[in-house]
Amino acid sequence: MIIASNSENCFSLSSWSHNKEDPHFATQQDVFNDLGQSCLDNAWKGYNVSLFAYGQTGSGKSYSMVGYGEDIGIVPMMCKEIFRRIEEQDKTGDGSVTFRVDASMIEIYNEQVRDLFNPSNNKPGGLEVCLITK
Numbered sequence: 001m002i003i004a005s006n007s008e009n010c011f012s013l014s015s016w017s018h019n020k021e022d023p024h025f026a027t028q029q030d031v032f033n034d035l036g037q038s039c040l041d042n043a044w045k046g047y048n049v050s051l052f053a054y055g056q057t058g059s060g061k062s063y064s065m066v067g068y069g070e071d072i073g074i075v076p077m078m079c080k081e082i083f084r085r086i087e088e089q090d091k092t093g094d095g096s097v098t099f100r101v102d103a104s105m106i107e108i109y110n111e112q113v114r115d116l117f118n119p120s121n122n123k124p125g126g127l128e129v130c131l132i133t134k
């Protein structure tokens with residue numbers, strides 16, 4: 001179950017993916033369309049964007065954000081879409097725009113920020129976000 005809220009702190013959508021046979025079943029693509037697509041669109045316009053997954057253990061944060069096996073989640077879908085858009089722009093544009101993609105991956109666990117790309121970077125007490133590996 002995913003419940004998303006808007007900036008006024010009202011819940012704006014919910015999706016449910018317990019039983020594939022159910023007509024209300026939400027696929028990973030549905031979740032991406034509802035949440036990931038608008039984040040990507042805004043990032044593409046130059047805004048800083050964050051998508052925060054919060055919930056009790058086993059509630060589906062990793063499943064929705066990263067995915068398992070072929071059932072990929074929001075992050076790999078976003079990455080595919082970023083490079084698809086870059087390729088498209090490279091083909092259709094006049095070459096005056098260049099793209100640079102940086103990626104970091106952090107986890108907040110027990111209230112501490114951890115660098116998932118370079119675990120040796122982690123120190124007791126957690127990291128400041130500016131020190132995270134790109």
Ligand SMILES: Nc1ncnc2c1ncn2[C@@H]1O[C@H](COP(=O)(O)OP(=O)(O)OP(=O)(O)O)[C@@H](O)[C@H]1O
Binds near residue numbers: 063
């Ligand atoms: N939408 C879904 N469809 C099918 N299976 C799911 C779905 N969401 C979660 N699951 C399954 O439920 C289990 C727990 O999900 P997940 O690992 O994503 O939880 P989590 O919120 O990341 O937990 P933790 O806080 O412990 O990391 C996994 O086996 C996952 O495959």
Ligand SMILES: [Mg+2]
Binds near residue numbers: 061062063
């Ligand atoms: Mg998890």
